[in-house]
Amino acid sequence: MGIHPLKDAxxxxxxxxxxxxxxxxxxxxxxxxxxxxGAARAAAPAALNTYVRIAPDGWVTxxxxxxxxxxxxxTMLPMLxxxxxDADWEKVRIExxxxxxxxxxxxxxxxxxATPLHWDELRRVGSAGRQMLLTAAAQSWSxxxxxxxxxxxxxxxxxxxxxxAYGALAQRCxxxxxxxxxxxxxxxxxTYRIIGKSMPNVDGEAxxxxxxxxxxxxxxxxxxxxxxxxxxxxxxxxxxxNLDEVKAQKGVRDAFVxxxxxxxxxxxxxxxxxxxxxxxxxxxxxVLKVEWAExxxxxxxxxxxxxxxxxxxxxxPQAVLRKDGDAAGAFAKAAKVVEAEYAYPxxxxxxxxxxxxxxRVEGGKVEVWAPTQxxxxxxxxxxxxxxxxPEDVTIHMVRCGGGFGRRLNNDWxxxxxxxxxxxxxxxxLVWTRQDDIQHDFYRPAGFHKLKAAVDGEGxxxxxSDHFVTFGQGEGFSRSAAxxxxxxxxxxxxxxxxxxxxxPLGVPTGPLRAPGSNALAFVFQCFIDEVAHAAGKDPVAFRxxxxxxxRVLASPAPTPPGGRPPVGYDMGRQAGVxxxxxxxxxxxxxxxxxxxxxxxxxxxxxxxxxxVIQATAARDGAFKVDKVWVVGDVGSTIIxxxxxxxxxxxxxxxxxxxxxxxxxxxxxxxxxxxxDDFPLTRMNEAPPIEVHFLKTxxxxxxxxxxxxxxxxxxxxxxLFAATGKRIRKLPIDTADLAWS
Amino acid sequence: xAYTIQVxxxxxxxxxxxEMPLLWVLRDELDLKGTKFGCGAALxxxxxxxxxxxxVRACVTPISAVTGKVTTIEAVGATSVGKKVQAAWxxxxxxxxxxxxxxxxxxxxxxxxxxxxxxxxxxxxxMSGNLCRCGTYTRIRAAIxxxxxxxxxDSRET
Numbered sequence: 001m002g003i004h005p006l007k008d009a010x011x012x013x014x015x016x017x018x019x020x021x022x023x024x025x026x027x028x029x030x031x032x033x034x035x036x037x038g039a040a041r042a043a044a045p046a047a048l049n050t051y052v053r054i055a056p057d058g059w060v061t062x063x064x065x066x067x068x069x070x071x072x073x074x075t076m077l078p079m080l081x082x083x084x085x086d087a088d089w090e091k092v093r094i095e096x097x098x099x100x101x102x103x104x105x106x107x108x109x110x111x112x113x114a115t116p117l118h119w120d121e122l123r124r125v126g127s128a129g130r131q132m133l134l135t136a137a138a139q140s141w142s143x144x145x146x147x148x149x150x151x152x153x154x155x156x157x158x159x160x161x162x163x164x165a166y167g168a169l170a171q172r173c174x175x176x177x178x179x180x181x182x183x184x185x186x187x188x189x190x191t192y193r194i195i196g197k198s199m200p201n202v203d204g205e206a207x208x209x210x211x212x213x214x215x216x217x218x219x220x221x222x223x224x225x226x227x228x229x230x231x232x233x234x235x236x237x238x239x240x241x242n243l244d245e246v247k248a249q250k251g252v253r254d255a256f257v258x259x260x261x262x263x264x265x266x267x268x269x270x271x272x273x274x275x276x277x278x279x280x281x282x283x284x285x286x287v288l289k290v291e292w293a294e295x296x297x298x299x300x301x302x303x304x305x306x307x308x309x310x311x312x313x314x315x316x317p318q319a320v321l322r323k324d325g326d327a328a329g330a331f332a333k334a335a336k337v338v339e340a341e342y343a344y345p346x347x348x349x350x351x352x353x354x355x356x357x358x359x360r361v362e363g364g365k366v367e368v369w370a371p372t373q374x375x376x377x378x379x380x381x382x383x384x385x386x387x388x389x390p391e392d393v394t395i396h397m398v399r400c401g402g403g404f405g406r407r408l409n410n411d412w413x414x415x416x417x418x419x420x421x422x423x424x425x426x427x428x429l430v431w432t433r434q435d436d437i438q439h440d441f442y443r444p445a446g447f448h449k450l451k452a453a454v455d456g457e458g459x460x461x462x463x464s465d466h467f468v469t470f471g472q473g474e475g476f477s478r479s480a481a482x483x484x485x486x487x488x489x490x491x492x493x494x495x496x497x498x499x500x501x502x503p504l505g506v507p508t509g510p511l512r513a514p515g516s517n518a519l520a521f522v523f524q525c526f527i528d529e530v531a532h533a534a535g536k537d538p539v540a541f542r543x544x545x546x547x548x549x550r551v552l553a554s555p556a557p558t559p560p561g562g563r564p565p566v567g568y569d570m571g572r573q574a575g576v577x578x579x580x581x582x583x584x585x586x587x588x589x590x591x592x593x594x595x596x597x598x599x600x601x602x603x604x605x606x607x608x609x610x611v612i613q614a615t616a617a618r619d620g621a622f623k624v625d626k627v628w629v630v631g632d633v634g635s636t637i638i639x640x641x642x643x644x645x646x647x648x649x650x651x652x653x654x655x656x657x658x659x660x661x662x663x664x665x666x667x668x669x670x671x672x673x674x675d676d677f678p679l680t681r682m683n684e685a686p687p688i689e690v691h692f693l694k695t696x697x698x699x700x701x702x703x704x705x706x707x708x709x710x711x712x713x714x715x716x717x718l719f720a721a722t723g724k725r726i727r728k729l730p731i732d733t734a735d736l737a738w739s
Numbered sequence: 740x741a742y743t744i745q746v747x748x749x750x751x752x753x754x755x756x757x758e759m760p761l762l763w764v765l766r767d768e769l770d771l772k773g774t775k776f777g778c779g780a781a782l783x784x785x786x787x788x789x790x791x792x793x794x795v796r797a798c799v800t801p802i803s804a805v806t807g808k809v810t811t812i813e814a815v816g817a818t819s820v821g822k823k824v825q826a827a828w829x830x831x832x833x834x835x836x837x838x839x840x841x842x843x844x845x846x847x848x849x850x851x852x853x854x855x856x857x858x859x860x861x862x863x864x865x866m867s868g869n870l871c872r873c874g875t876y877t878r879i880r881a882a883i884x885x886x887x888x889x890x891x892x893d894s895r896e897t
Contacts, residue, residue: 070836070873200832207837208828210773210812214838217772225767250756279763280756352777352785352838352872401775401838402872433778641832645878649835652874674782674870683863685876687892 051081051122052129058153058167060087065097065104066114067373068203069403070649071703072642073114075202077122079639083194084126084187085133087166088153094202099375099395107397109373110408110510112604112701115638119699127184129173136172137164152193189636198641203399215371215398216430218358223426224253225278228415229285230270230439233294233667234506235262238269241290246273249287251280258418260385264507265409265441267385272419278430297505297667302345302445305664308502309447309468313341317466317498322484325494327453330462334453338533342450342522344729345661347443347511348669348677353401354436357416360426361386366393370413371400378410382417404653405510409441437677438669441509442662444470444480448522453494458534460527460545462494470504477504479514486519487602488527488545490552491570506664512653513704516603520708521657521715521729524599528716529725538716539581539598546570568602572632575693576600577609580630583691584611593617593738594625595720599712606705607632607693610651612686614717620736622718624686627651629706634699637692646702647690654710656680658731742802746771747814757803761795762786764802765811773812773841777870784869787842787849789815794849794865812841820886821848827882835873843869847883856887 053061062078078094081087097104130150137155138145141162148155156163189195206212231237238257246255253274260268271290275281312318331337358369366388372378375395382393400407416429431439447468453461465486470477482499489495511517531541549571556565577600581587584596593616600609608631616622629647637643656679663670671677715726722738743752744761746769753768765771765788774797777785781796788797791807815821824847834840843866850857850865857865862883871879881891 068836070834072835198832200829201834201837203837204829204832204834207834207840208825208844209816210841212837213772214775216776219770219772277755277759277763277767279759279767283756283758350872352775352783352836352870354776400836402836404872430776433780433783645832645835645875648877649874652876653872673780674778675780679870679872680874680876681868681870682866682876682879685874685880688877 051125052085054166054170054173056167056170058165059091059093060085060166061093061095063095063097066107067109067375067397067400067403068096069109069373069400069407071109071403071646072201072639073109075199076639076642077114077118079194079199080118080122081126081129083192084123085129086150086152089194089199091153096397099379099397101376107375108408109403109703110405112606112704115699115701116605121181123186124181124184127186128179128181131179131184132173132176133166133169135176136169139172140164140169195638196636196640199639200641212399214353214401215358215369216353216356216401218369218398218428220358220360220369220426223358223428224274224276224423225281226272226274226416226419226423226427226429227278227281227285227432228258228270228272228419228429229288229290230268231292231294232438233292233298235264235268235297236295237293238271239291239293241271241288243271246284246288249284251275251277252284254423255284256422258415258422265411266381267411267414267418270415272422274419274423274427278428282432294667295505300505300664300667302664305445305502306343306447309343312468312500312502313447313449313466318500319498321467321482321497321499322489322495324489325462327462327464327494327496330453330494331451333455334461335456336454336533338452338454338530340450340526340529340727342448342526342727344446344518344521346445346506346508346664347657347660348437348440348662348671349404349406349511350437350674350677350679351400351402351404351406354431354433355406355412356428356430357413358426358428359416359420361417361421364388364392366417367396368394368413368417369396369398370410371398371407372410372413373400373403373405373407374410377408378413381410381414385414386417386421404512405514406440409509411439433674434672437662437672440662441478441507443511443514443517444477444508446480446518450522450526452526452530454530454534458536460488460492460530460534462496463488463492464496465498467497467499469499469501470508471501472503476501477508479508479510482515482519485552485555485568486523487568490568491545491547505667512650513603513707516601516704516708517654517657520599520601521711524601524709524712525715525726528597528712528719537587539577539586542577542598542600543574546574549574566605569607572607572695572697573600573602575695576607576630576632579691579693580609580611580628583630583689584613584628586611593721595717595722597713597716597718597720599709599716601705601708603708604703604705605633605700606702608706608709610709610713612710612713612717614714614721616718616721616736616738618738620722620733620738622721622733622736624655624684624714627686627688627710627713628691629688630691630693631702631706632693632695633702633705634697635694636699637694638699643692643702644690647706648688650704650706651688651710652680652685654707655684655714657711657729658714661730742805744802744805745808747809747811753802755802758801760798761788761800761802761805761809762797765797771811771813775838775841777839777842783839784846785839785842787845787869789845789849792849792852794846812845815845815848818848818852820851823886824848824851824882827886830885831878831882833875833878833882835875839869839871843871843879847879847886851883851887856889857883
C-alpha cells in the first residue's frame, strides 16, 4: 500500500510520552505524542497537543487523530481512550484532529492499520488520564490512591462512599505529573464498558439530517469555484489553449494554464477555469480548446497490454520471484497437471464524493481543507510544487465521501493549492465524475499463467505462476507487485513463481486490499480448479493443502529490537474456512443452476473465508443469493456494529469487481461515469451473514481483509452452478450460459 | 435571469442561467449543501430532492424547469415520514462515509410517502437508482422496513 508503518510505529511508541497542561477555559489537557519530533514541540505552550480535554461540567472531548473515510475510525479510536479513561460515552464529544505528524504521529487511513497501531497506545493514553484523575481525587481526600476507584465519569472512595465527578477534578489534574505510559495498568477485558459494545457512528445524526460537512461542502471567505482540465492522455502537456474565449464566457472570472511536472502522482499540466459558481466554471469547458502534447503514452492500450502479456507467456519469466523445491520434477511425475490463464482489468476507485479540495494561499502560507486519507503526502506535494516550507502548510482533514485508497494520493490537493496561488484568491476545486474516473490511480490489471501438479492420491505437489504485470527496470508500477509468499507458497514444497513486466504510462495505486483484491481471485479460483481436477471437495482440498495448524514464517527479518514480522497462521485460516462452510451448509444439495463457492484469504493481518450461493439462468445472467463471511481479527471486536458494517460493505464492494473495468485506448481512459463503470446497486445486494471467530490474538483491522475472498467465492459458486469457469474479469455472462 | 422557487417552505429568488441545474442552485446559490453532487448525469442519486413530493435528480433538472415545491434533506425531517426515515437511519447505523445518504433518505422518504408498506421488490425499484459505494444496502433495506413499521430481518449476532 505504499505505507509500511508497523516498524515506525513500534519504534516511536517507545518514545511516546505524556504531557499535561491547563486547558483553555479550565480542565484537563492530556497530550500524548507518538511522534519522534514530539519532544521538541511539546515544550511549546501549544494547547493543540492533546487527545483528551475534560471540562468543568464533566464533558470529555477526545481528539480523533486519523482521517475518516467511512471506516468508522472517528468513533473507534476515541472508544479505546474512553474505555480506559472510564469516561461516560454519553458525555464524550469527539473532535477531528488537524494533520500534524509532530503531535499525533502518522495520520492516515490505509492498510487497515489503525487498530493494530493504536490498540495498545490509545488505551494507555486513556488509562494514564484515569490514573491522574484517581491521584487528584486521592489528594483532595487525603487518602491513598489505592483506595479510590472509578465508575464512568466519577472517582469514588468506596470505604467512605464519597465521590468526585471528573469535571470537578480536571483543574487539579493540571498539576499532576503524568504517569509513564508503558507502566499504566490496563483493564481486564471482562470489565469493558465501551470496547466490544456497538457504538453507532458519532456523525450518524449529522449525516442523516444533511448537516455533516464533507470536503466538497467547505466554504471560505472570498472563495472562487474552479475546475481543472488535464490532458486525457496521462501526463500530457499543454501546448496552447483558447483562454481568451473561455474568459469571455458569462460568469467566468479567470482561466489560466497551470504548469506541472512529469511525475504522474504530482502536479500535472492543465487549464484552470474559475467562476463564482462551480457549474458556470464547468460549463465553460464546452468552449475550451486545448492543444495537448500527448506524449508516448498515447500509443498504449489495454488491448496492447494483453498482446504483450500473451507474448511474454510464450517465454520464460523475466525474473524469478520464488523457487522452492523442484516444481519441474513434480510436474514430470504428476498424475494430473492443471493449466490455466487468468486476467483482470484496471479498476477505478470511484469514491461517491468526487475529488475536491479548498485552498487558500496568502503571505507564503498555504491552508487546505482536504478530504484526504494521507495528509502528509499532500503536504509534500505542496512543498515541492509551491516552494513553501512544510510548517507553512495547514491541512484540515475534512470527512471524506469514501476513500478506498484513492485519497492516499493528493493530486487534487496540490492542484487546488497551485490554482489558488496563481489566482491570488481562495479556490474550491471540484472534479467532475468524468475527471475522477479518467484521472485515477487505477488498480493495476494483471495476467497469470498457472500450472499445478496433482499426484496419484489427488494431493497438490507443485504450483507455478508466471505473473505478467507492469513496471520498468527493477521497479514495479504501484500496487502491481506480488509477494513471493502468495499461498500456497510455504504450504507445499515445490513452487515456481516468476514475473515479467510491461512498461506502463498509466498511473496505478492502491485500491482497497491492494494486490490481494486481484490475487485472491486468481489463486482462490485456480485452487478450486485443482480441487475439482483432483476429484476432491473444494473446502476439504483447501484444508488439506493448508495442512497442520502452524505458522508459516514471514521471510522478512526481525528488525533490531523490534517484533518479528507476522507469519501466516494455517490454524486460524482453517478455522474461518471451516466455520464459513458450516454456517453456509456446505455440501447441501442444490438444483442445477445454483451453486455454492468458497474462498479464503489472509491480508492486512485479517483471516477471512467467504461462501457464496449464486444462481445462474440458462443465458448466464446470474444473481447472488446469499453470502456468508467469517473473519478472525483477533480477540476483540472493538465496535461490533461497525465491524459488521465494514464486512458487509466489503462484500458489496467486492461484488462490483464482477462487472467493472477501466479500458485504456490511445493512452486515455474510455469509461467516464457510473453507466460504463458500474457499481453494485440495491437490487443486486444479497443478504450477508457475518460471523467473527475470536481467537487469542491482538485485534487487527477491518477496512480491507474481508474484500479479497468475495470475487473468487462468487466465481467458484458460478462454476458449481454452471460448470463454467471464470478466468477473466469482468465476468461476461455469455460465458456462463448452460443447458 | 431571475427565478423564484419554493425551497423548504420558503420562496427563494436566484439570478442565474436557466440551464443551471437545481443541484448547483441549492449548493452554490442558496448554500444548502446537504444535497450532494455525485455524477452530474442522474446515474447515482446522490443529488435526490423532492419536487412536490416526487424524487427528482437535481443534477439534471434545470432551474428553469422547476415549478413545484422543492424539499431537501435539510427539511425532510419536518414531514412525519422523513422524520421516521432519518430516525431509522440513525438506529440502524446505516451511514459509513455518509456521502450518498442524503439522496438515499430522500428516495426512501418518497417511497414510503407513496407506498407506506413496501415489499422488497418495491424497495429494489425505488432505491436502485441510488448508489452507495460503501455498500450500506442491507441496512438501508432494514431501515426502510423499520420506518414502515414492517418486521426487520436481522441476521446480526451482535
